Amino acid sequence: MIATLVATLMLSQFYSPISWYTEVKAGSYYPGIDDEFGGSATPYADIFGDSGRPAYRISFEYRLLTGFGSLYGGVGLGFFHASGNALADDGSKSEDETGLWVMPAALRVSYRMDMFYTWWGLPLVPYVRAGLLYAPWWITDSDGSVADWGDGSGSARGATSGWEAALGLSLLLDVFEPESARTMDHEWGINHTYVFAEYNHMVLDGFGSDGTLILSDDHWFFGLAMEY
Amino acid sequence: MKNLPSAVFMLVIIASLPVSAQFRFVPYDGVPQDVGGSGEALTDIDFARFPGMARCMCDEAGFDPTLYLAVYYDGQLEDTDVYFYLGNDCDSDAVAIDEQCHQLAVINLSDFNRTQVLEIPINYLVDPQEGVCSEYDSGSSTVYAFVGDKNGAATATYAITYDTKAPGPPEEVAAVPGEDGVSISWSPPESGGQEVDYYAVLCMTIDGSPVDGVSDEAPWNDTVGICGAEITVDGTSVTASTSVERCPEGGVQEGAQPSSCHVCAVVTGTSNSVRISGLENGRGYVFGVVAVDDMLNASVISATVSATPEPTTDFAEHYRQSGGSASGDYCFVATAVFGDIDSPPVKVLRMFRDRYLLTNGPGRTFVAWYYANGRSWARWVEGNTFMRIAAAIPLILVTPFVAILLVLGLWGTALLLFSAVYFLRTRRISR
Known part of the structure; x- marks a missing residue:
């Protein structure tokens, strides 16, 4: 314990300047499409089931300010795909596949409370994040092409705008392998690596406008991050 | 032929390097051009598949499938005959060459001042003795070149493998x-x-x-x-x-x-x-x-x-049938300006979208962005006469250009624009 504390204190004194933060994360996402129907219908659940599916994000952020913690601004891009069986005439599942694809783009700022590590060598970094989202989506039919709505109103594709807020906690991995961390910083300029867990509140509903495919969800993300 | 299976014969040939550097063999699909034909040299894969292109069945049915092997010689030209045979172990003492191998040609070395061509009937590749393809098979035959004495040692060889054996059905x-x-x-x-x-x-x-x-x-x-x-x-x-x-x-x-x-x-x-x-x-x-x-x-x-195919309901249809209201595939703004989704300008713009925007990645991204925002713009335009007129002006200007693009295509429109610019420049200069 004492050795770890000493190691972290030593580490906190020697690292190269930090400019960028990059993270990759995955979580279980369940788009709130059925929220539009207020319980009267569940088209998403009927086709894709009622459990979440993997969603992935990658983000790049630039350190804007540092002092009492660090302020980052950056962009992110995500990917989500759900596939399920189309419904036969009698409502049962057919063998045809249909899919929903969502690729949310984010413009966001993060505040990372990394001063605890600098001050006391505590390898935990709480953070908050907020951002604007813009999520192109499209629905595919059984042959993989973009589906029609079926009522003559064209192709089932579009984009939904919204916002997100997140609260997370990062664990600094450097303390477990101080020597490797120092080598990574020295040779590649990677100052810190983290694993993190983040609770994400995503409101993708076109800021409340009608005629929008609602893709909102609250979910956990888990991922790896590095500062360099 | 009685045992000929009902499947198609295919052959595969794979060349090996000649033993002697004096003779060089190049496969052709016809009489080579440098000896007055129109044949093309075969690439490795074409060469491998060529016998299949002239399968035994064709031969049996009265066709004449032939592999043409151009032979080049870079040694001394002499008055000596070269015997070319096709078969297996034709240079072995144990093989009676005229009985077990097929003579392709006898060419005097002095004639190699120009390219010589060996014509190899495909059926003799499979059966050098009789030239009868009676079954699917795979194997190889070799072209031998005997200089002076056909019972002596081969001066050059050129191995050709074939594969006429089809897989079983799934x-x-x-x-x-x-x-x-x-x-x-x-x-x-x-x-x-x-x-x-x-x-x-x-x-x-x-x-x-x-x-x-x-x-x-x-x-x-x-x-x-x-x-x-x-x-x-x-x-x-x-x-x-x-x-x-x-x-x-x-x-x-x-x-x-x-x-x-x-x-x-x-x-x-x-x-x-x-x-x-x-x-x-x-x-x-x-x-x-x-x-x-x-x-x-x-x-x-x-x-x-x-x-028998039958209708199913995909997610988009099920969503809509459930009462979902997410925006569809309209030209919102143009529809709001021109008042009707089937008005000619809207149709023209829709055709432009389908032909030029939805056929590439950036175009699809733009369309997705437009559909995410266009409806709210359309509502704004629809309820404001001034905005409707303001939006109509650029649309009216753009629509004829788009129509020309649809009719003439990209190159035709570029040519038209170039001609127009050239005409205007010429006219200005002449003034």
Whole structure:
């Protein structure tokens, strides 16, 4: 314990300047499409089931300010795909596949409370994040092409705008392998690596406008991050 | 020929380097151009597949498939005969060369001041003694060059391997109907499954007609492509018709030769399923699967299955039927400006979207962005006369240009613009 504390204190004194933060994360996402129907219908659940599916994000952020913690601004891009069986005439599942694809783009700022590590060598970094989202989506039919709505109103594709807020906690991995961390910083300029867990509140509903495919969800993300 | 199986003969040839550097062999698909023909030198893969393009059946049916081997000699020109033989172990003392090998030509060395060509009937590749192809097989034959004494040691050799053996038909073929299509699955053939390069799924309507708009070219060397005529194999007899009938009667039948007019999908040899789309709901179809090896030997048709496509409800339809209101595929702003989704300017812009925007990534991104925001703009424009007029001006200016683009295409429009600019510049200069 004492050795770890000493190691972290030593580490906190020697690292190269930090400019960028990059993270990759995955979580279980369940788009709130059925929220539009207020319980009267569940088209998403009927086709894709009622459990979440993997969603992935990658983000790049630039350190804007540092002092009492660090302020980052950056962009992110995500990917989500759900596939399920189309419904036969009698409502049962057919063998045809249909899919929903969502690729949310984010413009966001993060505040990372990394001063605890600098001050006391505590390898935990709480953070908050907020951002604007813009999520192109499209629905595919059984042959993989973009589906029609079926009522003559064209192709089932579009984009939904919204916002997100997140609260997370990062664990600094450097303390477990101080020597490797120092080598990574020295040779590649990677100052810190983290694993993190983040609770994400995503409101993708076109800021409340009608005629929008609602893709909102609250979910956990888990991922790896590095500062360099 | 009595034992000739009903499948297609294919041959594979793979060249080896000649023993002697004095002789050099180059395969051609016809008489080479430098000796007055129009033949083209074969690439490695074409060379490997060439014998299949002139299979034994063609020969038996009265065709004359021949591999042309150009022979170059860079040694001293002398008045000495060179004997070219085709066979196996022709330079062995134990082999009676004239009985067990096929003489291709006798050429005097002094004649090698120009390219010489050996004509190799494909059937002699398979059977150097009799020239009779009686069964599917794989193996090799060698071209030997004996300088001076045909019973002596060979001066040069050129090995050619062939493969006429097709894989067995795929097994456990199953069909599951869907909307406007059917999913077909199968398992690899028991024999030759490891060699499968492609699977071709054949389909026809239940009444035996090819499926319009679905059928494709055969991925194997079919008899029409090779021989210029359909070869039908009926029991033990092989007949050839000079009339090119690409889609013989019988259609997709178990154990029959595949026909290119029934090819509905081609997938790699590692696949075991495919969905055939573009079919008609409520109409019955018959499906069979063919395995094709990398030398384009095609198996006979597998056991056939039938299925009838039926409508299904995909997520977009189910969402809409449930009362979902997410925006569809409209030209919101143009519709709001011109008041009708079917007004000519809206139609023109919609055609532009379909032809020029939805056919590429950036265009699709723009369309997705527009659909996410266009509806709210349209509402704004619709309720404001001034904004409607303001929005109409650029749309009216743009729409004729878009119409020209649709009519003339990209290059035609560019040419028109260039001509217009040139005309205006010329006119200005002349003033």
